Amino acid sequence: MFNKDQYNQEEYNDYYQQEVEGAELGSSHSKKNKFIGKLIALLSLLALAIASYFGYKAFSNSASINDNNHTTNISAKASNPALPKSVQEKSTSPITNPEATVPVKEDEPKETIDKEETSSIAQKEMIKERTTTEKLIEKNSSNTQSEVSKVVKSQAKMSPEEVAAVVAAVMKQMSQTKSTTNNNTVERPNKQDLNLMNKLTDLEVDSVSKDLMDELGKAEVNEDAKIENSDKKIDVYNKVNVQNSTSKMETDTLSKLSDEINSIITKEATSETSSTSSTNTNKSYRESLKSEVSVRKNEMRIIVVREGDTLGKIAKRAYGDAREFKRIYEANPEVTRPDRIYVGQKLRIPN
Amino acid sequence: MSDKNYVFQIKKVQGNPMKKLFLLALLTPFLLAENSDVAVKITKDISYVYTTDSGKKIKIERIQDVNNRLTDDYTKTSRPCPPFCIQPTKIDPEIENFEELEILKFMQHQVKEGTGVIIDARLKSWFELETIPSAINIPFPVMQNATKEKAKRIFTLLGMTIDSDGTWNFSKVKELAVFCNGVWCEQSAHFMKGILKHNYPKNKLHYYRSGFQGWKLLGLTTVVHKEIKK
Numbered sequence: 001m002f003n004k005d006q007y008n009q010e011e012y013n014d015y016y017q018q019e020v021e022g023a024e025l026g027s028s029h030s031k032k033n034k035f036i037g038k039l040i041a042l043l044s045l046l047a048l049a050i051a052s053y054f055g056y057k058a059f060s061n062s063a064s065i066n067d068n069n070h071t072t073n074i075s076a077k078a079s080n081p082a083l084p085k086s087v088q089e090k091s092t093s094p095i096t097n098p099e100a101t102v103p104v105k106e107d108e109p110k111e112t113i114d115k116e117e118t119s120s121i122a123q124k125e126m127i128k129e130r131t132t133t134e135k136l137i138e139k140n141s142s143n144t145q146s147e148v149s150k151v152v153k154s155q156a157k158m159s160p161e162e163v164a165a166v167v168a169a170v171m172k173q174m175s176q177t178k179s180t181t182n183n184n185t186v187e188r189p190n191k192q193d194l195n196l197m198n199k200l201t202d203l204e205v206d207s208v209s210k211d212l213m214d215e216l217g218k219a220e221v222n223e224d225a226k227i228e229n230s231d232k233k234i235d236v237y238n239k240v241n242v243q244n245s246t247s248k249m250e251t252d253t254l255s256k257l258s259d260e261i262n263s264i265i266t267k268e269a270t271s272e273t274s275s276t277s278s279t280n281t282n283k284s285y286r287e288s289l290k291s292e293v294s295v296r297k298n299e300m301r302i303i304v305v306r307e308g309d310t311l312g313k314i315a316k317r318a319y320g321d322a323r324e325f326k327r328i329y330e331a332n333p334e335v336t337r338p339d340r341i342y343v344g345q346k347l348r349i350p351n
Numbered sequence: 352m353s354d355k356n357y358v359f360q361i362k363k364v365q366g367n368p369m370k371k372l373f374l375l376a377l378l379t380p381f382l383l384a385e386n387s388d389v390a391v392k393i394t395k396d397i398s399y400v401y402t403t404d405s406g407k408k409i410k411i412e413r414i415q416d417v418n419n420r421l422t423d424d425y426t427k428t429s430r431p432c433p434p435f436c437i438q439p440t441k442i443d444p445e446i447e448n449f450e451e452l453e454i455l456k457f458m459q460h461q462v463k464e465g466t467g468v469i470i471d472a473r474l475k476s477w478f479e480l481e482t483i484p485s486a487i488n489i490p491f492p493v494m495q496n497a498t499k500e501k502a503k504r505i506f507t508l509l510g511m512t513i514d515s516d517g518t519w520n521f522s523k524v525k526e527l528a529v530f531c532n533g534v535w536c537e538q539s540a541h542f543m544k545g546i547l548k549h550n551y552p553k554n555k556l557h558y559y560r561s562g563f564q565g566w567k568l569l570g571l572t573t574v575v576h577k578e579i580k581k
Contacts, residue, residue, distance in 0.1 A: 234416045239481065241575045242405040253465055255405050258487035260508050264501065265493050286492065288434050289474060289538075302578065331422050348422055 236334055237346065301349040311338050318349045391415050391570070394452065402458045402485040404574050409484045411455070414570030425533070425564045435535045438560065442543045445553040449528055451569060454559055457528050458485055467526040468509070472542040473563075479577040483530065483566055486574075491531070491538045494545035502549040521552045528557040533564030 303314055311329055312322035319327075329338050331350040341347070389398040391413045399412040420426075441448060449457070454469065461467025462485055469486040471478045478488040489505070497505070503519070510524040527546075531538035539558060547553070559565075567573065 234414075236414055236416050236419050238412075238414045238570060238572045239575050240404075240407070240409050240484065240572060241578055242407050242409075243576060243578065252403055252406055254403065254462070254468070254485065254487065257468070257508060261487060261489060261505060264504050264508075265490065285434050285537075333418075333420055333422065350422070 302346045303349050305341050305343055305345045305347060307343050309341065309343075311335075311341065314347065314349075389415065391417065393455065393571075397455075400455045400459060402462065404484045404486075405576075409572065409574065411458075411484055411572045419570060421567060423567070425567050430535055432535070434537070436537070438534055438537055438540060440560065442540055442558050443547070443553060446543065446556045446558050447554075449557045449559040450561060451565065451571070453557070454483070454528060454530075457526075457557075461526050465525075467528065470527050470529045470542075471563075472529050472531045472539045473536075474538075477532070479575075481563075481573050481575055483563065484572060484574045486530075489542070491542040491545065494542045497545060497549070499549070502546075506549070506551070519550065521550070521555070524552065524555055526555045526557065527551075528559055530559035530562045530566075533562040534560060536562055 301318070303318060305314070311325035315325035315328055316322040318324075325338065327350055328347055329335055331348045335341060335347070389412070392398045393400065393411075393413060399410050402409055402411060457467055457469065462469060469483060471482050471486040471488045472491045472494075473488075474490050474492075475488055478486075478490075482488070493501075493505075503511075503513075506519065506521075506524065507513075509527070512520040512523065514520050529539045529542055531542075539562070543556065543558065546556070561568075
């Protein structure tokens with residue numbers, strides 16, 4: 001009995017331990033396993049979903065494209081080739097042979113109406129555009145429309161819907177023919193232009209053509225220059241203009257200092273010129289400096305190239321003589337050829 | 352089962368430093384690119400220097416066109432002497448000489464902190480046409496012919512204080528790096544003579560002898576206060 005209990009107790013303890021251990025291990029183990037399992041399941045689901053979505057999209061796209069092609073083919077065949085014949089007949093002899101044309105017409109508009117109903121959205125949009133153009137044309141040519149409708153009404157017993165459809169088709173065809181005639185009229189010169197052209201003399205024509213060639217040449221050159229310079233993009237001036245940059249609210253201490261010193265200098269500048277404190281050597285030195293300053297200013301001149309400028313024109317502006325363009329060309333080594341300058345380029349103008 | 356856990360843990364630990372290394376490897380080309388693209392640097396280690404002029408941040412770098420040449424009047428070799436004679440190396444044995452690198456260092460430290468000022472000693476018109484970035488203009492005649500009163504006012508702006516007994520205290524005055532047109536230009540010499548007359552401390556004065564011509568010759572960035580256009 002005693003042993004049995006002990007045995008039981010030991011067994012119980014072992015079981016308990018095993019259970020506990022198993023539970024702990026199992027829980028931790030299963031936790032991680034579960035987590036990984038969940039992840040894998042989610043990922044696979046995602047992958048499946050994406051694959052199916054793309055597959056469906058591809059499938060539906062191919063199907064819709066086929067449908068579109070089909071409908072366009074059918075409607076095109078139905079509407080276009082039938083009309084020209086009938087309209088031509090109508091235009092030549094509207095009153096003489098209405099009976100001959102009307103029965104032919106009866107079939108076709110019906111077909112077109114049916115096809116319109118069954119076509120896709122794109123087709124409907126196209127038809128909408130056509131109808132709008134037709135409406136515009138209808139506004140302009142209401143007379144012909146009324147004539148046509150009258151003829152159709154008088155000669156045939158059709159419902160008003162069919163009459164309207166017929167009228168619309170006829171108007172459309174007439175607009176097409178009108179557009180072609182318009183093109184023809186645009187190409188031919190007016191009488192006025194012809195007269196002017198006859199008046200122009202040979203010399204004038206030559207000068208005009210010359211100017212055109214010059215302009216073309218400049219345009220080409222400018223484009224070349226632009227391409228060249230955009231490739232290089234190396235700044236050989238390396239000058240920063242700080243002319244108007246003191247507009248910031250917080251002026252730094254350095255600019256404040258310079259402003260204060262400037263105020264002191266300028267305040268007493270007027271009084272100093274009258275004073276005799278400066279010696280003779282200083283005066284002569286300052287005189288020589290003045291000439292240096294003017295030389296310097298002249299050599300520091302920059303001209304910005306304007307549209308239509310050539311080096312000769314710039315030289316004329318700077319020196320009064322266009323033949324001095326070589327000096328400008330030599331003073332600007334970045335200008336590789338005298339004709340390669342572009343709008344906005346800054347050229348140094350030497351003295 | 353225990354082995355699986357162990358493997359999982361090792362993988363986790365390895366993940367983080369690898370990520371960091373990978374990110375570093377991606378970023379290093381960007382970090383090093385600033386100094387590596389430039390063909391014409393200032394020194395081996397420096398490609399450009401930043402400074403401010405008139406409230407605007409300016410990048411000082413050299414012209415990158417290796418075939419570039421000076422075309423302004425700074426290419427002249429023989430100006431009449433007198434008055435444009437070759438200047439002596441030192442204005443005064445106690446006034447330190449500066450060159451371009453010292454000027455750039457001066458910009459990055461003293462000018463930035465406000466304890467130093469670069470002074471263009473040329474006439475105002477020359478200063479406005481073109482000058483070194485962050486330089487202020489005190490024309491040399493101003494200093495040369497300055498009365499005591501005027502000098503006092505200018506020096507107080509430059510950090511001079513006046514003691515109770517009326518003597519001028521230059522202990523906290525700013526360092527000045529003075530330049531003019533070049534080696535042949537005596538304007539900075541006149542400036543120095545004028546400022547020394549009023550007892551400005553020599554250890555706070557520096558003479559940039561190569562001047563503006565030296566600055567231009569190296570293709571360094573300049574600043575224009577007033578552009579002449581036509």
